[in-house]
Amino acid sequence: MLYIKMYEYKEDLNLYIGGKVLDLVEIKNVSFAYHDEKKETHCLKNITFNVKEREFLSIVGPSGCGKSTLLSLIAKLLKPSGGDIFIKNRDIEKSDVTIGYMLQSDNLFNWRSIYKNVLLGLEIQNKLNDENIEYANYLLDKYGLAEFKNFKPNELSGGQRQRAALIRTLAIKPEILLLDEPFSALDYQTRLFVSDEIATIIRNEKKTAIMITHDISESIAVSDRVVVLSRRPASVVNIHEINLNTEKSPMKSREAPKFKDYFNLIWKELDYNEQ
Ligand code: ADP
Ligand code: MG
Numbered sequence: 001m002l003y004i005k006m007y008e009y010k011e012d013l014n015l016y017i018g019g020k021v022l023d024l025v026e027i028k029n030v031s032f033a034y035h036d037e038k039k040e041t042h043c044l045k046n047i048t049f050n051v052k053e054r055e056f057l058s059i060v061g062p063s064g065c066g067k068s069t070l071l072s073l074i075a076k077l078l079k080p081s082g083g084d085i086f087i088k089n090r091d092i093e094k095s096d097v098t099i100g101y102m103l104q105s106d107n108l109f110n111w112r113s114i115y116k117n118v119l120l121g122l123e124i125q126n127k128l129n130d131e132n133i134e135y136a137n138y139l140l141d142k143y144g145l146a147e148f149k150n151f152k153p154n155e156l157s158g159g160q161r162q163r164a165a166l167i168r169t170l171a172i173k174p175e176i177l178l179l180d181e182p183f184s185a186l187d188y189q190t191r192l193f194v195s196d197e198i199a200t201i202i203r204n205e206k207k208t209a210i211m212i213t214h215d216i217s218e219s220i221a222v223s224d225r226v227v228v229l230s231r232r233p234a235s236v237v238n239i240h241e242i243n244l245n246t247e248k249s250p251m252k253s254r255e256a257p258k259f260k261d262y263f264n265l266i267w268k269e270l271d272y273n274e275q
Contacts, residue, residue, distance in 0.1 A: 022088070024176065024208050025051040025074060030083035031233075032069055042233040043069045046083070049227050049239055051176075056202065056209045058219035061229030062270065067212045070234070071178045074210065075099055087176070100174030104181045106165035108153035114164050115140070115149040121172045136171040143167060143201055158186050159194040166198055170205055177202060179211040183218070191215075195222060196250035203248060216270070220262045221250040228269045237269050 032044040043066035051057050061067050072078045073085060076092060076099075087095040100121075108117045118136050122128045140146045143163055153161055162182065169177060182198065183191045195215075199222035202209050213219050219226045220242055228237040244256035253259060 022053040023050040023086075024053045024055075024088060025210070026084075026086040026089075027070075027074075028084045028086070030070075030073065030080045030085060032066070032073060032078065032081050033233075034069075044073075044080075045233040045235045047229075047234065047236055048083075049236060051208060051210055052224075054206055054208055055224045056199065056211070056222055057225050057227065058211045058213055058223040059227045059229060060213060060216060060219050060266065060270065061234055062231040063214070065229050065232045066234040067229065068180055071101075071180055071210065071212060074176070075101055075178055097176060098172060098174045100169035100172060100177045102165060102169050102177065102179045102182050104184050106153070106161045106185075108161055108165060108168075110153050113150050113152060114145060114156065117153065118164060118168045118171055121168050125172055127172065132171065132173075135173070136167065139167045139170055139205075158190050159197065162186070162194050162198060163201070166201060170201075170207070175208065177207050177209040179209060181212055181214060184214060191218075199250050216263055216266050217254065217259075220244075220259060220266070221253045226262075226266060228266055238266075240266065 027050065028048055030044055030047045031042075034041040034043065047070065049057075059067055059070065069078065073080055074092075085092040087097050108114075109120070112120070118140060119128060119133065122132050122136065137146070140149060145160065145164055145167065148156060148160065148164075153164070156164065179198075183195045186194055195218050211219075211222070223242055226240045226242060228240070229235070230237050240262060242253075242262060244253050244258050244262075246252045246256045
């Protein structure tokens, strides 16, 4: 049974850095189109929002609207067709901030033990030193996977695998975590507690996260803010600051009276855009 120490989260993000909240990521008027010989697919249109340091930001939008494309731009896998992206006030092209990417499937290799899987990111990046190995061990221990170190991924539950995948991502000490529908391969029950667990770990480790999800409830439960995108070419319909007047615990958030108000609001905004 996993036990996560209650996250000592300062309700007001302003508190932790002497009143100064940094915009870690700034996305300004960003547009993007895919081109091939036959056609042009306009995906993103004048997207503007920012992500504060240690914020958990979710992005919801209709299927195919350009959400994954937007994450690829932030991960520097693609370049915007128009507009600018800044990370820590520097043009993204010049930024050397470490970015961690977590996908829908856990992408663990079945022929490697959990331990070897967790060290894989460090290995690839040539960062397999004592300090980083110690940090990976600390994460495995803290988040209840130490005793499974020598297990193979297929010997673990879906939730444990997702936790191992997150620890692998955290082991490289990323300043920004990008999560692309990380729980959509899990069944509904598992998904509820795994999403809460993963969000709590991310807050515990004081990371900045940008998560894409199909699930409105999930976005409200785990996030500080939710960005709602229109259908393709995606533009920003609204940005909701989630304030449920509860402690930042996803499970508690779901029980807050205002939870359903946010849900209805976001649902209507998404629904409207499906017309
Ligand atoms: P989402 O993640 O919101 O479901 P995507 O960002 O994956 O959407 O894709 C947005 C649109 O761009 C879709 O219409 C998709 O078919 C198209 N698309 C995605 N990747 C490519 C690509 N490499 N080349 C051409 N079109 C693409
Ligand atoms: Mg996608």
